[in-house]
Amino acid sequence: MSAGFDPNDLLDRLSSTSIQQRVLRTTMVVAAGAFLAFVPAAGGGGHPWLSGAGLLLALVAAAAPESHAPLGLVLFLGAFWLVAVPDRLSAATVPAAAALAVLHVAATLAAHGPPGVTVEPTLLRTWAVRTLLCVASAAGLWLVARAAATLHGPQSAAAVALALLAVLGWCLLVAVRITGGRSV
Amino acid sequence: MSRWRATASLIRACAGVAVLAALAVVAGRPDLLVLASPLLLHALAALRGRPTSEPVVRPLLGTETLREGEGTTTGVELTPAAEVEQVVLAARPHRWMAARPPAGVVARHVRPDERVARVQLPVATLRWGRRDVGDGLVGAVSRWSGFEWGPVAVPSRPVTTLPVPGPFESRTATPHPVGLVGVDPARRRGDGYEFESIRPFHPGDRLRRVQWRVSLRTGALHVTSTQAEEDSSILLVLDSGVEVGASGGVHGAASSLDVAVRAAGAIAEHYLGRGDRVGLRVLGSTSRTVVPASAGRLQLRRVLETLARVVPGENRDLDPERMRFDVRAGTVVLVFSPMLSQVSVSATTKLASRGLDVVVVDCLPERVDHRSGDADVATAWRMRVLERRALLERAERHGIAVVPWRGPGTLDEVLRRLRRRRPTAAGRR
Numbered sequence: 001m002s003a004g005f006d007p008n009d010l011l012d013r014l015s016s017t018s019i020q021q022r023v024l025r026t027t028m029v030v031a032a033g034a035f036l037a038f039v040p041a042a043g044g045g046g047h048p049w050l051s052g053a054g055l056l057l058a059l060v061a062a063a064a065p066e067s068h069a070p071l072g073l074v075l076f077l078g079a080f081w082l083v084a085v086p087d088r089l090s091a092a093t094v095p096a097a098a099a100l101a102v103l104h105v106a107a108t109l110a111a112h113g114p115p116g117v118t119v120e121p122t123l124l125r126t127w128a129v130r131t132l133l134c135v136a137s138a139a140g141l142w143l144v145a146r147a148a149a150t151l152h153g154p155q156s157a158a159a160v161a162l163a164l165l166a167v168l169g170w171c172l173l174v175a176v177r178i179t180g181g182r183s184v
Numbered sequence: 185m186s187r188w189r190a191t192a193s194l195i196r197a198c199a200g201v202a203v204l205a206a207l208a209v210v211a212g213r214p215d216l217l218v219l220a221s222p223l224l225l226h227a228l229a230a231l232r233g234r235p236t237s238e239p240v241v242r243p244l245l246g247t248e249t250l251r252e253g254e255g256t257t258t259g260v261e262l263t264p265a266a267e268v269e270q271v272v273l274a275a276r277p278h279r280w281m282a283a284r285p286p287a288g289v290v291a292r293h294v295r296p297d298e299r300v301a302r303v304q305l306p307v308a309t310l311r312w313g314r315r316d317v318g319d320g321l322v323g324a325v326s327r328w329s330g331f332e333w334g335p336v337a338v339p340s341r342p343v344t345t346l347p348v349p350g351p352f353e354s355r356t357a358t359p360h361p362v363g364l365v366g367v368d369p370a371r372r373r374g375d376g377y378e379f380e381s382i383r384p385f386h387p388g389d390r391l392r393r394v395q396w397r398v399s400l401r402t403g404a405l406h407v408t409s410t411q412a413e414e415d416s417s418i419l420l421v422l423d424s425g426v427e428v429g430a431s432g433g434v435h436g437a438a439s440s441l442d443v444a445v446r447a448a449g450a451i452a453e454h455y456l457g458r459g460d461r462v463g464l465r466v467l468g469s470t471s472r473t474v475v476p477a478s479a480g481r482l483q484l485r486r487v488l489e490t491l492a493r494v495v496p497g498e499n500r501d502l503d504p505e506r507m508r509f510d511v512r513a514g515t516v517v518l519v520f521s522p523m524l525s526q527v528s529v530s531a532t533t534k535l536a537s538r539g540l541d542v543v544v545v546d547c548l549p550e551r552v553d554h555r556s557g558d559a560d561v562a563t564a565w566r567m568r569v570l571e572r573r574a575l576l577e578r579a580e581r582h583g584i585a586v587v588p589w590r591g592p593g594t595l596d597e598v599l600r601r602l603r604r605r606r607p608t609a610a611g612r613r
Contacts, residue, residue: 075200078204141221
């Protein structure tokens with residue numbers, strides 16, 4: 001039910017949001033703030049300007065969750081993590097991934113209809129379980145990565161090429177599934 | 185035709201995974217893969233649930249005829265619903281329809297075992313009238329919010345809101361009952377319950393009418409005679425040419441047309457409930473304007489439905505000289521009007537000149553908000569009130585009674601006066 005983002009009616013849309021929508025949008029901002037807070041916890045040091053930009057982007061995304069602003073926020077947070085955090089597998093990675101998952105799910109639910117919509121509690125419970133599953137997958141992957149890191153395996157060019165091929169395969173799979181195989 | 189397309193959420197998950205995974209590989213940062221893994225899981229699950237069939241929308245409406253203040257449901261039904269996780273309906277707001285929730289947006293979670301997805305919005309109608317409701321937009325989201333369908337326009341459906349008749353009760357009989365059977369005491373003798381006189385016995389009189397006490401005293405058979413009981417004919421004339429005052433719906437202030445429509449409905453309900461014949465004529469409407477006089481519950485429905493179709497000021501080109509009223513002699517004509525237009529006064533005097541009993545029920549609300557802050561409007565309104573006073577005096581000079589609508593007992597005094605008055609030649613016709 002995502003409609004195109006139109007800045008002209010942004011205030012109208014914000015004024016007609018339901019209480020649940022306001023909670024979901026606030027959750028987006030809080031989750032983004034939590035993610036930014038985990039950067040120093042992961043040894044990233046303080047980056048007030050970048051953090052401020054991230055929060056500003058989070059506010060924009062919360063104002064228009066049905067647009068692609070949350071995508072920009074996710075990519076910004078990922079890039080910020082890459083730049084700011086030196087430790088590759090810090091313990092703060094899992095809560096940061098959880099914050100990113102909560103941000104993504106809150107944006108998903110906030111874009112489920114017009115601003116006045118209230119999602120049924122049963123659907124909220126379903127999404128809570130799904131979010132837990134997503135966070136559990138992140139925790140599991142973190143454990144596997146930590147275990148693999150202890151082996152100190154060589155990072156060959158062939159391995160990087162194979163991994164890039166896997167990413168390319170993922171992009172192809174997504175394109176085929178999203179378009180239904182019509183244009184690919 | 186609308187088709188399923190990827191949601192912003194799915195695009196975000198897929199693009200996020202692709203970018204973060206690429207960065208992870210290039211920069212040798214497995215922690216970015218950890219960050220991307222929740223998005224990956226969501227994207228895989230959403231892609232797996234890509235819908236294959238297009239839903240078909242069927243609009244739903246609880247009931248097509250309501251009374252003011254009553255509620256019903258409007259909504260849509262989507263089939264097939266197996267691939268749908270949530271249906272959202274956003275109904276278009278209408279002035280005289282209240283929805284719950286007030287925004288008119290309702291969402292429903294569709295469980296995987298449901299074949300048909302129904303989403304319904306409770307609405308209540310706040311004012312009499314006929315209007316289209318239920319139009320809006322409907323959309324659906326697939327499992328894991330991967331794909332969205334719509335929004336698709338939902339067609340509207342007509343709903344008729346019958347006026348809630350105001351409280352009305354009259355203990356006075358109509359002046360000239362002219363029918364065969366009914367409850368109004370007639371001017372002639374016959375079978376009935378109202379005592380008329382004790383008179384000498386005539387052949388044909390019933391034995392149970394013999395007044396034995398008088399017969400013994402006088403030595404000749406006497407009987408108790410009663411007044412016949414007949415039904416009456418009532419013509420309701422509604423002036424819809426002018427509406428004064430702002431209507432606040434069934435729970436708010438009433439405009440002159442609100443008062444007129446509800447009063448006409450109340451009087452129709454009262455007299456039809458007694459077995460009388462009631463007809464309706466609407467002055468100023470272009471659609472159905474005449475309901476011939478008849479009796480029964482079905483006639484009440486006809487009268488109320490015609491009242492519900494009244495649109496104020498719809499026809500301003502009425503020529504009082506060309507108006508024809510199919511009225512039987514002895515009919516009581518009740519005119520519901522704020523008496524602010526020449527047309528209504530002309531029609532009323534024309535009916536009175538035929539010798540009919542005509543009563544004007546003044547429907548002008550006691551308080552009319554004419555934006556008194558605007559001096560020009562206030563002056564114009566004062567001039568209108570003076571003009572109305574002149575029109576009312578003209579009507580009263582023609583022997584037309586004017587009574588303000590007060591609910592129960594409004595017509596009692598005026599009907600008593602009309603009953604005492606001798607019927608004119610035209611009235612007896």
